[in-house]
Amino acid sequence: MAEEQNLAAGLEGKLNPGHRQDRCLHILVQTPRGLWSLTDPENAPRRPVYALNSKIQQIINDVREVFGFVENGNQYVLLHGDERLQPERTIESYHLDDGTLLILSVQGGNAV
Amino acid sequence: MSVPAEVSLEAVRQDLAEVSPFMIAASLSFDAGDLSAKNLKIQVTFRNRAGERFFAEFDCSEYPLFPPTIEFTDAARQARGQLRFYPNVFHTTPCVCARYNRKAYGELGGPHNEWRLIDWRLPTDGGGPITTLGLMISDLHSKILGASGRMG
Numbered sequence: 487m488a489e490e491q492n493l494a495a496g497l498e499g500k501l502n503p504g505h506r507q508d509r510c511l512h513i514l515v516q517t518p519r520g521l522w523s524l525t526d527p528e529n530a531p532r533r534p535v536y537a538l539n540s541k542i543q544q545i546i547n548d549v550r551e552v553f554g555f556v557e558n559g560n561q562y563v564l565l566h567g568d569e570r571l572q573p574e575r576t577i578e579s580y581h582l583d584d585g586t587l588l589i590l591s592v593q594g595g596n597a598v
Numbered sequence: 599m600s601v602p603a604e605v606s607l608e609a610v611r612q613d614l615a616e617v618s619p620f621m622i623a624a625s626l627s628f629d630a631g632d633l634s635a636k637n638l639k640i641q642v643t644f645r646n647r648a649g650e651r652f653f654a655e656f657d658c659s660e661y662p663l664f665p666p667t668i669e670f671t672d673a674a675r676q677a678r679g680q681l682r683f684y685p686n687v688f689h690t691t692p693c694v695c696a697r698y699n700r701k702a703y704g705e706l707g708g709p710h711n712e713w714r715l716i717d718w719r720l721p722t723d724g725g726g727p728i729t730t731l732g733l734m735i736s737d738l739h740s741k742i743l744g745a746s747g748r749m750g
Contacts, residue, residue, distance in 0.1 A: 516623035518732035519616060559726030561740070565624075568647050568743055589623055592733055593740040595725025596688070597695040597702070597710065 509538055511577060515545065515564070517590040519553045527552070536577055543573035549590050561593040601660045603635035609662045610638060610731065617732030624739055641675060642735060644685075644742040652685050652742055656731065657700075665718040666731070667700040668738075681750030685742045692749055696722045698734050 512535045515522040524533050530552045536545065546562050549555075555562065564571040566588055571580060614630055621628050621642070630640040638658040645651050653675065657667040670683035670692070677683070681692050689695035691709055695702050697718045704711030719729045728737050 516620050518620045518730070518736040521619060557721075557726035559721050559724075560728070561725070563740065565743075587623060589620070591740040592728075592736040593725065594696060594698075594728040594733070594737045595722035596741070597697075597723050598689065 511536055511538060511582060511584050511586075513545070513577075513582065514585065514587045515549045515590055516587060517549060517553050517555075518592060519555075522549050522552055538578035539576050541573065542571045542575055542577065542580075545577075545588070546573060546590070553590075555590075555592065559595070561591075563591045563593065565589040565591050601663045603638065603659075606638050606658055606661045607633065607635045610640065610658045613731035614640070616730070617735055620732065621735060626735070626739060640731075641671075642738075644738055646685060646742055646745040646747075648747075650685075650745075650747065652745075653683065654738065656734075658731075661731075664715050665698045665700050666734070667706075668694050668698075668734070669701060682748050684749040685745035686747055686749045687741045687745045688749075690749060694738070696725075696728065696737070698722075698728045698737075 512524060515534055520527055522530065522534050532548055532552065534545070542564055546564055550562060566580065566582070566586065610633065627643045628640060633640060638661070640656050640658065642654050642656065643651055644654060653671045653673055655669050655671050655675065655678065669678050671678040672683060679692065684692040689709060693699065693701050693708055695709065697713060697720055700706055700715065702708040702710050703713050703715055705715070719727050721727050728734055
């Protein structure tokens with residue numbers, strides 16, 4: 487975790503040079519295919535560090551790219567505990583703490 | 599056409615290794631302690647937002663050539679397939695009506711005569727493909743969270 491915090495501080499500085507560091511947040515996202523963090527997966531093209539005014543939908547888009555959730559038609563939802571985060575809302579509106587663990591839920595169809 | 603039990607066992611182990619952290623993060627309990635080539639069953643306990651628990655059993659015989667048979671049971675894993683064991687978000691057969699559930703196929707007594715087992719990785723109506731145990735567990739987790747109670 488100390489390594490993650492150091493990395494987060496470094497990434498925040500790069501994302502927002504000269505700005506207050508509390509304007510960015512790093513999160514963890516657990517998916518059915520693995521954890522997205524500042525260190526995992528090793529070859530991830532991006533890391534989960536976001537400006538507080540970023541939309542939840544941006545996180546969903548990014549984590550889908552990182553883990554290759556290319557299947558269209560499924561619903562991709564971020565959960566904080568049991569709460570569904572609305573994609574159009576901002577990270578800031580949920581008052582998430584730095585290092586919060588979110589869950590990417592993948593939901594398929596339901597035949598009748 | 600069949601799958602040697604050792605092949606299914608390895609496939610199940612690989613899928614479980616990938617999805618175990620997800621189940622822990624989502625507060626799903628699972629039991630694969632008796633998993634072996636002779637017993638390809640795993641159990642996962644889901645819950646809805648009210649905290650009601652639902653006990654699912656995945657029989658992974660012939661997986662991944664064919665999908666698992668998913669059935670809801672009582673807490674003791676003795677009785678199975680009754681309406682009262684099912685969350686009220688699935689088909690009232692009762693059955694998880696998705697291509698990834700072998701019980702849904704007509705050839706096994708399920709409601710879908712138009713589906714072929716070999717095509718189980720195709721999308722179910724209203725969704726995309728669900729092709730691993732991890733995605734099945736995520737799908738069930740998401741749907742059961744929204745259940746308001748039991749079928750019966």
